[in-house]
Amino acid sequence: MSQEFWSPHLETLSRVQLEMVELARFRELLAFARSHCALYREKLSDIDPRSINSREDLKAIPLTTKEDLRAFQEIGPHPYGGILAVDMAKVTTFRQTSGTTGRPVYVPETYESWQWRVEVWCHILYMAGFRERHRVFLPFGYNVYVAFWEAHYAAEKLGCEVVPGGALDTRGRIQKIQEVKANAMMCTPTYGLHMAEEAKAMGVDPKELGLERILCAGEPMPEATRKMLEGAYGCEVFDHIGGTEVCGWAGMCSEKKGLHIVEPFFLVEILDPNDPLREVSVGETGLAVVTPLGRESFPAIRFNTNDLVVKGPESCSCGRTSQKILEVVGRADDLRKIRGVLFSPKSIEELLRAEFPEIGEYEIVVSRPGAMDHVVLRAEPVAELGKEKAAELAQSLSTRIKVKTNLTFQVDIVPRGTLPRYTLKARRFKDLREKQ
Ligand SMILES: [Zn+2]
Numbered sequence: 001m002s003q004e005f006w007s008p009h010l011e012t013l014s015r016v017q018l019e020m021v022e023l024a025r026f027r028e029l030l031a032f033a034r035s036h037c038a039l040y041r042e043k044l045s046d047i048d049p050r051s052i053n054s055r056e057d058l059k060a061i062p063l064t065t066k067e068d069l070r071a072f073q074e075i076g077p078h079p080y081g082g083i084l085a086v087d088m089a090k091v092t093t094f095r096q097t098s099g100t101t102g103r104p105v106y107v108p109e110t111y112e113s114w115q116w117r118v119e120v121w122c123h124i125l126y127m128a129g130f131r132e133r134h135r136v137f138l139p140f141g142y143n144v145y146v147a148f149w150e151a152h153y154a155a156e157k158l159g160c161e162v163v164p165g166g167a168l169d170t171r172g173r174i175q176k177i178q179e180v181k182a183n184a185m186m187c188t189p190t191y192g193l194h195m196a197e198e199a200k201a202m203g204v205d206p207k208e209l210g211l212e213r214i215l216c217a218g219e220p221m222p223e224a225t226r227k228m229l230e231g232a233y234g235c236e237v238f239d240h241i242g243g244t245e246v247c248g249w250a251g252m253c254s255e256k257k258g259l260h261i262v263e264p265f266f267l268v269e270i271l272d273p274n275d276p277l278r279e280v281s282v283g284e285t286g287l288a289v290v291t292p293l294g295r296e297s298f299p300a301i302r303f304n305t306n307d308l309v310v311k312g313p314e315s316c317s318c319g320r321t322s323q324k325i326l327e328v329v330g331r332a333d334d335l336r337k338i339r340g341v342l343f344s345p346k347s348i349e350e351l352l353r354a355e356f357p358e359i360g361e362y363e364i365v366v367s368r369p370g371a372m373d374h375v376v377l378r379a380e381p382v383a384e385l386g387k388e389k390a391a392e393l394a395q396s397l398s399t400r401i402k403v404k405t406n407l408t409f410q411v412d413i414v415p416r417g418t419l420p421r422y423t424l425k426a427r428r429f430k431d432l433r434e435k436q
Contacts, residue, residue, distance in 0.1 A: 004318070005126070005319075005320070006122050006123050006127070006158075010263075010264065011123070011319075011321070011322065012320065012321055013263075013264070013321060014321065015314055015321060018263050018264050018321065018322070019055070021264040022263065022264045022267045022293065023052065023053065023054070023055070023267075025264065025267075025293040025294070026058075026267050026291060026293060027050070027052050028049075029291070029296075029299055029301065030061075030301060031049040032085065032296060032299065033299035034047070034049070036085040036299075037082070037083065037084070037085035037299055038072060038075070038082030038083075039064075039068060039069075039072040039082045040299065040301060043062060043064070043068065044301070047060065055269070055279070058267075058269065058302065059276075059277050061301065061302055062302070063289060063302045063303070063304045064300055064301055064302055064303045064304065065303075065304050066097075066102075066105065066245070066304075066306075069083055069105045069245065070102070070103055070105060073105060073106060079094075079106045080106055080108045080298070083105075083108075083298050084108050084297065085297060085298065085299055086108075086110055086297050088108075090110045090111075090297070091108040091109065091110060091297060092109065092110055092111045092114065093108075093109040093110075093111075093114045094106065094107075094108065094109075094144065095107045095109065095144060095145065095146045095149070095244060096144050096244070097145075097244045097245065098145055098244070098425065105244070105245065107146070107244055107245065108297050108298050109295075109297050109298070110296070112297075113294070113295040113296060113297040113298070116247075116292075116294040116295055117146075117150050117248075117295070118150055118153040118157055119154075119157075119265075119294075120150075120154075120247050120248060120249070120262050120265050120294075121151055121153070121154030121247075121248055122154045122158055123251060123265070124154070124240050124248050124250075124251030124262065125151070125154050125155060125158055125251075126158060127238075127251045127252065127253045127254075127318075127320075128213065128238035128240075128251060128252060128253075129213050129236065129238070129254060130155060130158055130184060130213065131158065131159070131160070132158065132160065133183075134155075134161070134183055134184040134212070134213075135160070135161045135163060135180060135181065135182045135183055135184065136155045136160045136161065136163065136182065136184045136186065137163045137165055137173070137176065137177050137182035137184070138151065138152060138162065138163065138164050138166075138186055138187075139165040139168075139173040139185065139187055139191065139195065140165065140166055140187070140191075141166030141167055142164075142166065146244045147217055148186060148217070150247070150248065151186050151215070151217065152164065155186075160184070163176065163180055170195055170198045171202060173195065174195060174198065174199050174202060174204060174209070177210075177211070178204070178209065182209075182210075182211065183210055183212045184211060184212055184213050184214070184215075185213075185214045186214065186215045186216070186217060187216065187217070188216065188217060188218035188219050188422075189216045189218075189219055189221045189225050189226070189229060190218075190219060190422045190425075190426040191422070192214060192229050192232075192233075193228065193229065193232065193360075194421055194422070196229075196233065197360060197382065206232050206233045207232075207233060207234035207235075209233065211233050212235050213235055213236045213237070213238065214229060214233065214236070214237045214238070215237075215239075215240065216229070216237060216238065216239050216240070217240060217242070217248075218425055219426060220307075220328040220330050220331070220346060221239050221328075222346055222349050222350040222353060222354075223327075223350075224349075224351075224352075224354035225349060225350075225353045226239060226256075227353075227354075228353045228357070236256075238252040238256070239251075239252045239259060239328075240252065240259065241259055241288075241307065241309070243290075243305055243307075245298075245300050245303055245305075246266070246290045246291075246292050246303050246305060247266075247292055247295075248262070249261060249262055249265075249266045249268065249290050249292070250262060250268075250325050253316060253318040253320060254318060255316055255317050257316075257326075258312045258324045258325055258326040258327065259312075259324065259328075260316065260320050260322045260323075260324055261322050261323045261324070262322070263321075263322040263323065264293065265292070265293055265294055266291060266292055266293060267290075267291040267293060268288060268289070268290050268291075269288075269289040270284075270286035270287070270288055270289070270309060270325075271287050271289055272284075272286055272287075273285075273286065273287045273308070273332065276289075280311050282311050282312060282313055283310065283326070284310070284311055285308055285309070285310050285311075285329055286308070286309065286311060287305075287306070287307070287308060287332060288307045288308075288309045289302050289303065289304055289305070290303050290305050306331050306332045306333055307328060307330075308328070308329040308330055308332050308335075309325045309326075309327065309328050310325065310326040310327040310329060311323075311325065312324030312325050312326040329344065329346065330346045334346075336366065336431055338366055338375060338407055339372065339373045339407065341405070341407055345364060345428065345429035347404060347405055348362070348364060348401065348405070349428075351400060351401065351404050352379070355400060356379075356393075356397065356400075357382075358381050358382060358383070358385075358393065359379045359380065359381060359382070359397075360380050360416075361379075361380045361419040361420075362377060362378060362380065362419070362428060363377075364376070364377050364378075364409075364428060364429050364430065365378070365430045365432060366429075366430070366432065366433060368432075368433045373433065374410070375407060375408075375409045375410065376409065376410045376411075376412060377397065377401065377409045377410070377411045377412070378412045378414050378418070379393075379397065379411065379412070379414065380413075380414055380415070380416055380418060381393070381413060381416065383416075384415075384416060390413040391413075393413055394411040394412070394413050395411075397409075397411045398410075398411045
């Protein structure tokens with residue numbers, strides 16, 4: 001029988017032991033960061049690491065924000081500035097944030113800190129059932145971003161065989177999967193759906209590709225999208241949560257109900273967005289604040305990921321004892337007020353993937369032509385529809401959106417191929433009000 005856990009000892013520590021280990025590592029990291037890193041020398045000068053003896057004590061430490069990282073990076077020396085906590089000569093890996101919102105942050109990793117990230121990813125992949133027998137196809141050119149580099153190295157460490165699929169177009173990638181008989185893949189949910197659509201256009205049933213499992217990265221994935229991918233490829237699809245600044249920090253086990261925080265590699269707090277001094281209870285939504293505990297090159301202490309997540313239980317039928325996250329609600333900065341109603345773009349994806357399989361690509365555009373906000377959903381059907389069918393579809397979409405979001409949308413069914421296709425992070429929500 002194959003082993004159930006990548007690290008049986010760490011993955012089954014009691015909650016008391018996990019908390020003890022995490023707080024001890026946190027204190028060490030704090031002491032190190034205050035003496036080696038300009039950002040924390042300034043930010044945490046009046047915090048004594050010896051005063052941190054419980055999770056409650058963490059509240060005295062200010063959160064680190066992306067703006068802090070940018071500001072301290074600016075002061076130099078180039079390129080990492082005041083976030084670097086080791087000798088520059090020790091840095092062996094350059095990565096950067098994707099910079100979809102503002103200036104990118106450059107992320108320095110030493111050989112040791114990179115290996116730490118890879119080990120964390122081994123937990124994520126092993127949890128998702130990746131094993132030695134898998135030939136893993138990665139349909140991306142990885143570039144300077146973190147996405148898929150960690151996955152690549154971790155898959156090798158697990159004993160998988162890795163097939164990098166950069167520098168090919170989508171059709172070329174589908175042919176490569178067929179040629180080498182890859183049986184596992186990692187991709188963004190958006191690209192996974194796009195590949196399935198493209199395979200069908202080539203006359204290939206995605207189920208016949210022989211993929212046994214897919215791990216998704218890069219975007220929050222609603223449950224309906226995960227199920228849609230499972231249906232399209234006839235295989236198991238897993239999710240994870242992560243970010244460039246803090247690494248992948250939670251993964252999905254075979255139960256596929258929520259995600260396990262990779263403890264004790266991270267100390268994760270889920271805080272009330274309106275009262276950051278309070279940790280939320282199980283079932284409540286909070287802001288994920290993450291401290292990676294094994295990385296010295298670039299310490300991130302109580303980093304505000306801006307991810308809104310639902311706190312889950314501390315037990316699971318898989319036997320792991322780590323804290324679970326039930327769901328990623330979305331990025332706090334993606335939530336918008338439209339006509340006074342709080343709106344999450346993820347709710348539309350959920351609705352489309354669960355109830356409207358005839359819709360493929362879509363985008364939401366909010367504008368303010370006069371005094372009122374105006375929202376348009378432009379949706380592309382997966383197969384051409386007649387005029388009458390398109391009008392019916394628009395009507396039923398508009399009704400279901402009104403029920404789900406309390407907002408009135410104008411729904412336009414547009415011809416196939418009208419909307420942009422995305423390979424990494426999709427940008428399906430456009431708020432033009434800020435520019436008007
Ligand atoms: Zn589990």
